[in-house]
Amino acid sequence: MTIEIKRGLSIKQPWLWLIINYYKDIEIRTWNTSYRGLVALQSSKHFDKPGFEYLKTKGFFKNIKQDSFCKGMIEGYAYIYDIIDFNGQKHFEQYKDRHHNNPEWFDGKQKGFIFTDINEIYPIRYKGSLGLFHLKEPLIIDD
Secondary structure, X not given: OEEEEEEEEEEEEOHHHHHHOOOOOEEEEOOOOOXXXXXXXXXXXXXXXXXXXXXXXXXXXXXXXXXXXOOOEEEEEEEEEEEEEXXXXXXXXXXXXXXXXXXXXXXXXXXEEEEEEEEEEEEEXXXXXXXXXXXXXXXXXXX
């Protein structure tokens, strides 16, 4: 079966690593979308150092260095299944084992993009963009 992916989402490391390795299936954003469907998962050129340090306190990345992560690459794809509109700190914390974000970061604006069918691919160099962006050429996956 051939899969054609036309949209992409840039995600900072180390968060994308958590998604690709099935530790995280909810990506936190401050904006919403009505889009439901396949997206290419692209590693942002920017690294989330505070996120990395927080995740290390939770037992992730004990022996992994910051420069070990890919940046500026499509590393996988997933299906955006739904969006959670968190209605408070407690609601945000209820999903902490699925998004792994620091509860102190919640400011009332966060949404949770729920991914299903997460797949890793061999990294492809690709410049991302803000928001849910259109790929210049569809990503074709022969499954």
